[in-house]
Structures are given as structure tokens and as C-alpha cells.
Amino acid sequence: MKIKDMIVMCLSNLLKRKVRTLLTVMGVVIGTCAIVVMISLGLGLQKTQEEALAQMGDLTVINIYNYGNATEQPLDDSMLEQFRQIPKVVAVTPVYSPETWGSVMFISGKYQYESSIYGVDMNALPLLGYQTDAGELPTGGKYDGVVLFGADSVQNFRNPKSKRWDEVPDLNLMEDKIEIVIPFENDPKNKKSISYKATVPAILTSDWSKNPSPGYSAFMDINYLKKLETEYRKLNGVKVDKNKVFSYNNVVVKVEDMKDVAAVEEVIQGFGFETNSMESIRKPLEEQSRSQQMILGGLGAISLLVAALGITNTMIMSIYERTREIGVMKVLGCLVSNIRTVFLMEAGTIGLMGGIIGVGISYGISFAINTLSMQGGAGGGMGGIGGMGGMSLGGSSIIPWWLVVGALLFSTLVGLASGFYPANRAVKISALTAIRQE
Amino acid sequence: MSLIEVKDLRKVYRIDQERVVALGRVNLSIDEGEVCCILGTSGSGKSTLLNIMAGLEKPTRGKVLIGGEDITAMGERQLALFRQKNIGFIFQSYNLMPTLTAVENVAMPLMFRGVSRARRDKEAKKMLKAVGLGKRMKHRPTQMSGGQQQRVGIARAFVAKPKIVFADEPTGNLDSHTTLEVMEMIVHMARDHGETLILVTHDKEIAQYADRIVRLVDGAIISDTPNQSIIGREEQAQPEEAATPAKDAPAEEAVPAEAVPSSEMPSPQADDPAPLPDPDAFPS
Numbered sequence: 001m002k003i004k005d006m007i008v009m010c011l012s013n014l015l016k017r018k019v020r021t022l023l024t025v026m027g028v029v030i031g032t033c034a035i036v037v038m039i040s041l042g043l044g045l046q047k048t049q050e051e052a053l054a055q056m057g058d059l060t061v062i063n064i065y066n067y068g069n070a071t072e073q074p075l076d077d078s079m080l081e082q083f084r085q086i087p088k089v090v091a092v093t094p095v096y097s098p099e100t101w102g103s104v105m106f107i108s109g110k111y112q113y114e115s116s117i118y119g120v121d122m123n124a125l126p127l128l129g130y131q132t133d134a135g136e137l138p139t140g141g142k143y144d145g146v147v148l149f150g151a152d153s154v155q156n157f158r159n160p161k162s163k164r165w166d167e168v169p170d171l172n173l174m175e176d177k178i179e180i181v182i183p184f185e186n187d188p189k190n191k192k193s194i195s196y197k198a199t200v201p202a203i204l205t206s207d208w209s210k211n212p213s214p215g216y217s218a219f220m221d222i223n224y225l226k227k228l229e230t231e232y233r234k235l236n237g238v239k240v241d242k243n244k245v246f247s248y249n250n251v252v253v254k255v256e257d258m259k260d261v262a263a264v265e266e267v268i269q270g271f272g273f274e275t276n277s278m279e280s281i282r283k284p285l286e287e288q289s290r291s292q293q294m295i296l297g298g299l300g301a302i303s304l305l306v307a308a309l310g311i312t313n314t315m316i317m318s319i320y321e322r323t324r325e326i327g328v329m330k331v332l333g334c335l336v337s338n339i340r341t342v343f344l345m346e347a348g349t350i351g352l353m354g355g356i357i358g359v360g361i362s363y364g365i366s367f368a369i370n371t372l373s374m375q376g377g378a379g380g381g382m383g384g385i386g387g388m389g390g391m392s393l394g395g396s397s398i399i400p401w402w403l404v405v406g407a408l409l410f411s412t413l414v415g416l417a418s419g420f421y422p423a424n425r426a427v428k429i430s431a432l433t434a435i436r437q438e
Numbered sequence: 439m440s441l442i443e444v445k446d447l448r449k450v451y452r453i454d455q456e457r458v459v460a461l462g463r464v465n466l467s468i469d470e471g472e473v474c475c476i477l478g479t480s481g482s483g484k485s486t487l488l489n490i491m492a493g494l495e496k497p498t499r500g501k502v503l504i505g506g507e508d509i510t511a512m513g514e515r516q517l518a519l520f521r522q523k524n525i526g527f528i529f530q531s532y533n534l535m536p537t538l539t540a541v542e543n544v545a546m547p548l549m550f551r552g553v554s555r556a557r558r559d560k561e562a563k564k565m566l567k568a569v570g571l572g573k574r575m576k577h578r579p580t581q582m583s584g585g586q587q588q589r590v591g592i593a594r595a596f597v598a599k600p601k602i603v604f605a606d607e608p609t610g611n612l613d614s615h616t617t618l619e620v621m622e623m624i625v626h627m628a629r630d631h632g633e634t635l636i637l638v639t640h641d642k643e644i645a646q647y648a649d650r651i652v653r654l655v656d657g658a659i660i661s662d663t664p665n666q667s668i669i670g671r672e673e674q675a676q677p678e679e680a681a682t683p684a685k686d687a688p689a690e691e692a693v694p695a696e697a698v699p700s701s702e703m704p705s706p707q708a709d710d711p712a713p714l715p716d717p718d719a720f721p722s
Contacts, residue, residue, distance in 0.1 A: 005549050016537050132526045148697045331494060332594075333522030336514055432494050435533060 001338040010345040017318065021350065024314040028354020028411055029361065031304030036362035036399060036407050038300040042293030043403075044396035049285050053278055057209045058129060059258045060090075062265050062277040064251040073272055074247040083253055086267050088260040091127035093120045095212045095250040096222055103232040104225065105188055106147065106198060106218065108157065108178045111169045112188070114216040115156035119225035122146065128254050130214060135174055143221030145180065147198045147401045150214040151206040163189030182232045194231060200398075207353070211252055258282070304411070307354065308418040315347055315422035319429075326426055327434020336427050343423035344416055351415020355408040363397075363408075366397040377409045441470040441601065441634055442491060447500035449486050449657075460486040461497070462657040470635065471603070473628055475637040475648030483657035485606065488638045492525055492604050493517040505601065521661075522551050526595035526633075528605040528624065532587040534579040540566055540590050541575045547598040558597075565593035569623060585616035589623065596627050602634045603627075609644060621647050 014021045053059055066075040072081060076291070083092045096119035098104055106113035122143045130137065133151050157169045178200065184192035204214035212219070233240065255264045261279040268275050326339060373396060444466040451458045468474050489495040491502055493509045502509050504524065512520060524703035526547070534543045541543045541562045548558035560585050566575055569589040579587050588608065593720050605624055625647045628635035630638040637648055646665065653661040 001550055002552050002554070005555070012537065012542070324533065325535055329528075329550070330518070330545075331521070331527055331533075332493075332547050333518050333520075333525070334548060338550070352606045432489060435529060 001333065006338060006342050006345060010349060013318070013322075013342070013346055014088050014349060020314055020317070020340060024310050024350050025354045026413070027307035027310040028304070028351055029358040031300065031307040032358025032407050033300075033353050033362050033365065033412075034303040035297055035300030035410070036359060037365050037369075037397065038296035039293060039403055040362065040366050040397040040399045041291065042296045043398040043400065045292065045397060046286070046289045049289055049397065050282075052286070053282055056281070057211075057278050057280045058254070059282060060256065060261060061128070061211070062275050062279075063211060063251040064253065064259060064268060064273045064275050066247055066249055066251075066273060074245045075251060075273065076246055076248065079271065080248075080251060081083035082271070083251070084270065085089045086264055088256045088264060089253055090256055091121070091124035091254040093124035093128065093252050094222055094248040095120060095252060096225065096248055098225065098229055100229075100232070100238070102183065102186055104220075104228050105180050105181045105183060106157075106178055107188055107195075108171055108173075108176050109422060110161070111157040111171060112157045112160055113153070113157050113218065115153060116212075117225070118212045118217055118219050119222035120212065120219055122219075122221040123397050124252075124254070128210070128252065129169040130210065131205035131207065132202040133205050135200070138201045141247065144224050144227075145196055145199050146166065146199055146221060146224070148182070148202055148204050148214070148219040149200060150204050150217050152216050152218075153218055174203060180228070182228055182234055182235060194235065194236065211250070281408070300332050305413055308414045311347055311350055311418035312414055312422060314350070315343065315419050316425065317341075318346075319422055319426045322426075323429055323434045325432045326429050330429075331435060340423045340427050343426050344419045347419020347422070348412050348415045351418070352408065354415070355411030357386070358411065359404050359407050363399060366399050417429055440467040441472075441505060442466070442468040442636075443501075443503040444487075444491065445501045445503070447490060447502065448498050449483070449490065449495070450498045460657050461490075462660055464500070464654075464657070464702065466652065466659065466662075467636060470634055471629075471632045473610060473635045473637065473649045474623055474646065475639060475645040475651045476654055477642065477645045477651050478654035479641060481656075482637050482640075482654045484640075484654045486657075487654065488604055488606055488636065490638065492527070493521060501536070522547065522598070524601045526598065526600040526603040528588070528591050528595045528603065528608045530607040530610040532579070532584075532591045532611075534587055534590055534594075536579050539576045539578055540582070540593075541589070543579070543590055544593045544597050547594060551598065561597055562593070563595045566590070568627070569593045583614050583616075586622060588612060588616075588620050592620070592624055592627060596633070599631065602635065602636065604618050604636050606638045607640070608637070609639075609641070617644070 050059070064075065080092050080094060083089060097116060104117060106211065122138055123141070125148075126137050126139075137148075138146050155171055156170055157171055158165075159167065159169070177252075178198040180192040180196040180198045181188045184190040184194075187193065188195075198321055206215040207213065208215065232238070253268065254263065255261055256280075261277050262283075265275045265277060265279065281434075329339060330336070444464055447461055447464040447466075449459075449461040451460055462483075463481075466487075466489060476484045476487060482508075485656070486495065488566070490497050490510070491504075493512065497510055504520075507520075509520060535546070538546070541559055544562035544565050544647075545553075545555075545558040548561060549555075553561075563572075563575060566572060569592055571586060571589055571593070574582060574586060577586075579590070587719065588611075591608075594714055595605070603624075608624060609620050612620060621644060624635065627633075635648075637644065639645060648665055651657055652664070
């Protein structure tokens with residue numbers, strides 16, 4: 001028999017008993033809906049969690065802290081270069097502050113900057129996701145004289161002679177003239193002090209989830225900052241301890257994707273450093289939401305199992321009805337394998353149709369849930385389902401493409417599996433008994 | 439060489455503890471193009487013989503060679519393929535697919551063979567015209583009379599041009615008028631295409647359509663004669679009603695010599711194949 005003929009036969013068999021086919025399909029529809037909606041709620045919940053975590057900090061960032069106990073390997077530029085070589089690492093930057101407070105100063109007119117200065121890898125800032133309120137992040141690699149101020153750091157410019165501490169200076173950091181000063185004996189006004197002209201290409205958006213946080217601070221390129229420090233030491237005759245090995249206190253590593261965090265952290269820990277990332281918070285949360293998804297999906301699976309029994313029942317019924325037909329087909333030379341295929345096709349088609357309709361309805365339900373929860377407000381979640389079984393479900397239901405494909409495959413597979421036993425039964429029907437029965 | 443050779447065929451059914459011998463030791467040989475009637479009462483083993491010859495049932499012992507191939511040794515798939523190619527069936531209860539139209543029913547054996555729809559529909563329509571149902575192509579079995587349904591059955595049996603057509607009580611469900619029509623049609627079809635027809639019946643009148651009549655009693659062939667002699671003698675023999683079946687053995691000179699080596703049979707009285715007392719032959 002040709003495949004086409006078998007398909008036609010399968011469909012006409014299903015159409016012959018419209019009501020029964022429809023009822024059986026409905027079973028699969030309900031099962032598919034249950035699974036898809038439940039999993040979509042689980043995914044929504046997961047997404048809500050991730051968003052909450054992201055507000056706490058970048059999920060793809062690893063912090064390396066060095067409190068001076070890593071004696072074997074210093075956390076220096078060559079080590080940073082090694083970090084950059086780790087697969088999936090996108091950016092690496094030290095978070096460095098000058099060793100001596102006041103060795104680098106910013107002065108604009110009568111105002112003097114009195115807050116933290118961070119030396120970072122300027123190239124890494126866009127990769128780390130720093131945003132600007134004005135201007136654009138510098139690129140190109142020539143960062144001498146470049147200073148980036150945080151959105152609120154203008155408040156840290158003070159007039160040293162003024163007694164009022166609440167005075168906010170009238171400064172436009174991007175346009176007003178700012179000098180970088182290396183003071184001689186802590187006096188920027190001293191004639192021996194060195195000063196450079198600062199360029200401020202951008203004001204960084206305040207973001208407390210970032211390390212280093214740009215809010216009230218100023219950022220400079222690490223190499224330029226170190227150069228300025230060296231000049232400061234020369235100018236003031238500060239001696240450098242030759243035995244002391246230079247090592248950063250804090251380094252930030254950004255990886256490509258959340259799922260790469262654990263692996264990269266492991267490599268870094270292999271070098272002997274302590275690391276810290278959101279992974280340690282995310283992991284248990286993820287496991288929790290996964291087990292919630294399993295429970296939800298399991299609930300759905302029960303209804304699909306019931307539907308599978310329905311399919312098997314329908315197919316067995318139809319074998320009883322068609323015993324004679326099957327017998328005649330066999331006598332007329334129909335191959336047993338063709339009969340089996342037609343039966344499996346029928347069961348599979350019931351599964352697939354149920355899957356398609358089920359996914360369609362699931363989209364509707366998902367839309368309704370999302371609309372309702374939106375009306376209920378962000379904090380409200382979804383009242384009805386939210387309280388179910390003590391599980392707080394997020395306010396959203398997400399149906400990604402793989403869930404659709406998976407649901408269709410699964411429902412078809414359930415159909416085929418349910419049709420397996422009936423199909424084999426049909427095959428075993430004795431042609432003789434079948435044509436003899438009246 | 440003959441088309442069908444049945445050699446030492448034996449079939450024993452086991453019903454609970456009892457063994458029922460359906461076929462004793464049957465030897466039979468049928469030539470290509472022959473119209474052969476297997477005549478017997480119910481329980482004579484005629485249906486069993488037909489089923490084994492058509493490969494629907496396995497014998498307990500013995501062989502059936504069709505065109506030299508031993509079909510009793512074939513597997514299920516081989517048999518199905520063999521039936522597709524070589525065998526057509528006409529049933530007593532028509533056995534049409536209730537949901538299919540006449541054309542679709544007739545085209546079914548071709549569909550199993552993998553013939554394209556356009557081609558098989560064309561063949562089926564031709565066959566339906568040949569059985570006089572040209573105007574009922576799209577009718578379903580329920581919309582047709584018994585005679586019409588059986589004509590669809592006939593068209594279906596012959597559509598794939600099989601070598602052999604088996605007809606199992608083809609007129610059992612039909613009235614006497616339609617019976618004539620249907621029998622004429624079956625026999626003509628077989629003769630026109632030069633096909634071998636094996637007719638199984640309990641009805642002596644039906645048997646008149648055959649070239650040759652093989653009588654089966656209690657699983658054994660008791661006579662095997664060309665038809666003409668039976669017609670002639672039957673009318674004479676009718677009033678006698680004397681013979682007991684077992685003693686009425688086959689007429690050896692009436693058959694091709696190799697066909698019935700009836701070693702198990704009692705010594706034949708060749709010229710006296712008297713009709714059997716057959717209560718089923720003329721129902722009501």
C-alpha cells in the first residue's frame with residue numbers, strides 16, 4: 001500500500017466516527033493544555049525570579065576578592081590576562097583605588113572632588129553594561145586624561161573654604177574645565193603640583209547593582225591612574241617597598257551567559273582566588289523553581305495519561321467494530337504491516353490533533369493569565385492560582401517555541417504509544433475468524 | 439502441469455480434548471482455466487479445504503502447491519503478497535467495506551498492491567461496467583441490493599486479474615433469480631479471462647456451472663467427475679437415493695490421472711457417483 005492511501009484510510013476511519021474521535025481528541029486537548037499551561041506558569045515564575053535577581057546584581061558577573069592571602073599568585077595584570085583567556089569570559093577589569101588618598105585630585109574652579117576614584121579597564125565598561133546619562137562611553141584605547149563621573153558625583157565636589165556641607169556646586173562636569181592635579185605635599189595649590197586637563201566624555205548612570213558602582217564616584221582607566229600615581233610618588237619622594245608584590249584587591253569578570261558562571265568560577269578558584277557571584281543565590285532558586293515546574297508539569301501529565309487511556313480505549317473499540325473489515329483486508333492481500341501502520345497513524349493523528357488544539361487553547365489561557373495578572377498589579381501576582389498549594393506563582397505565563405514543539409511531539413508520541421497495543425491486536429486478528437463472524 | 443496441486447492434505451482441529459478430523463487425506467489437482475466446484479454438505483470440510491488452498495489456514499499435514507510454489511510453507515507476509523498477486527475472493531456475505539463506495543471497494547485489492555489511485559479507479563470502473571453496475575459507481579453497499587453487492591464483490595475479485603478466484607457459497611444469501619444472474623456472471627468472468635475458478639457450495643444446482651465437480655464427504659473426496667456426466671446421471675439417480683456416502687467413491691477415469699491418487703479411498707465404483715442425501719442442498 002502507498003503511504004498516501006494509508007493516510008487517506010486513516011483519516012476516513014477517523015471521520016467515520018466523528019463524535020468519538022472528537023471526544024478522544026478533547027481528552028488529549030485537556031491533557032496538553034494542562035501540561036503547557038503548567039509549564040508556562042513555571043517558566044513565568046522562573047523569569048520573575050531571574051528579574052528579581054538581576055536587580056540585585058548582574059547575574060553574569062563574577063567578583064574576585066583578594067585580601068592579601070593569595071601569596072603564591074598575585075592578582076596582577078598578567079593574572080588578569082589569564083582570566084581573559086578563559087573560554088566564555090567577555091570582559092575582565094580590576095577595581096582599583098589609589099593607594100594613597102588624595103594622590104590624584106580633580107579641581108574645577110573653587111571646587112575640589114572628594115570621593116572615590118576607581119581605576120578600571122575602560123574597554124570593559126560597555127561590556128559590563130554601564131550606561132550613560134549623557135555623552136558616550138569612550139573607546140579606542142587612548143584614555144589619558146579621560147574621567148567618567150557618576151550621575152551623582154557632582155555632589156562630591158566641594159569648596160574646601162565653604163562651611164556649608166549641603167551646598168551643591170553649580171558645575172556642568174562635561175563642559176566646565178576640570179583639572180587632574182597631582183599635589184605636592186597635599187597642596188594642590190603648590191607650584192610644584194602637576195596638573196593635567198581632564199576630558200569628561202560621559203556621565204555614568206547610577207546603578208547600585210554594579211561593582212564598582214558609578215553613582216557617586218569617578219572612573220579612570222587603570223593604566224592612566226597608575227601612571228599618575230607613579231608621578232605622585234616621584235614628586236613627593238614616596239618610596240616603594242621592593243619586596244611588596246602588587247596585587248589588586250578586587251577584580252570583576254564578566255562571562256557570556258548565566259550558565260557559564262559556574263564553570264568560569266571554578267577555573268578562577270583553581271588559581272587560588274575567592275570568588276563571589278549571584279550564582280550562589282541563583283542556583284538554589286533555580287533548583288527550587290525547577291522542582292516546582294516538575295510538580296506543575298506532573299499535574300498536567302496526569303491528565304494526559306488519562307487521555308492516553310482514552311485513546312487506547314477508542315482504538316480497541318474501533319478494532320472490535322472493524323474486526324471483519326480487517327479480516328477482509330487480510331484475505332484480499334493487505335500486508336499486516338500496513339494494517340498496523342494505519343492503526344498507529346490513527347492513534348498518532350488523534351494525539352497530534354489534540355496537541356495542536358491544546359497548544360492553541362494554551363496560548364489563549366496564557367494570554368488571559370497575563371492580562372489578568374497585569375490588571376492585578378505587579379505586586380499582586382495572580383490571586384487565584386497564586387495561592388495554590390502554597391506555591392506563589394509569578395504573574396506571568398510564558399510559552400516559548402520549544403514548549404510548543406515539545407507539546408506537539410509529546411502528544412503525538414502519547415497517541416502512538418496508546419495505539420501500539422490496539423494496533424498489535426488488530427494485526428493478530430485471524431482473517432478466518434473475522435470473515436466468518438456474522 | 440496443473441496449477442493447483444493438493445497433496446496428502448490433512449487437517450485436524452482440536453476442540454477441547456476432542457480431535458476433529460476436518461480433512462482426511464485429500465489429493466486434488468486443478469488445471470489452469472478450470473471451473474471446479476467443491477460440493478459438500480456443511481461439515482464436509484469443503485470450507486477448510488478452500489481456506490487451506492487460499493493460504494488462510496495451515497494444514498496439519500500435506501502441501502498445497504500453486505504454480506509449483508508451496509503456499510503452506512510461506513510466512514504471513516509472503517502469503518499476503520501471494521494473495522495480492524494470485525488470488526481473488528468472492529464471499530457469501532459479500533464482505534464489502536460499508537463506508538466505501540462501489541468503486542473504492544472494487545479498487546481495494548489494487549490499492550493493497552500499491553497501484554496509484556487514478557489507475558486503480560479506472561480499472562475498478564471498467565470492472566463495475568462489466569458487471570452491469572456502471573450507474574452505481576458511487577453507491578455504498580447499504581444503498582445496494584444483495585445481488586448488486588455481490589456483483590461488486592465479483593468485480594473486486596476479478597479486478598486484479600488473479601490466477602485463481604475462490605468463491606465460497608457466492609449465492610448463499612441471494613434469492614433463486616439473482617443466484618442465476620450472479621452465477622452466470624462469475625463463470626463468464628472466469629472463462630473470459632481464462633482464470634481458474636474454485637467454487638465451494640453445498641448446492642447441486644450451483645455445481646452445474648462448473649466444468650468439474652469434486653464431492654467432499656467427511657473430509658474425503660468421494661467423487662471427482664466432469665460436469666456433463668453428473669447432470670446426466672443426477673436426473674436418473676435422483677430417485678434411487680440408495681448410496682451411502684462412504685461407499686460412493688470417486689470416478690477415477692473421469693479425472694486427470696495424476697489428480698486423485700486416492701489411496702485412502704475405498705475401492706471406487708466409478709460409474710455410479712450417486713448424489714448424496716443432502717438436506718442442505720435445497721433449503722426450504
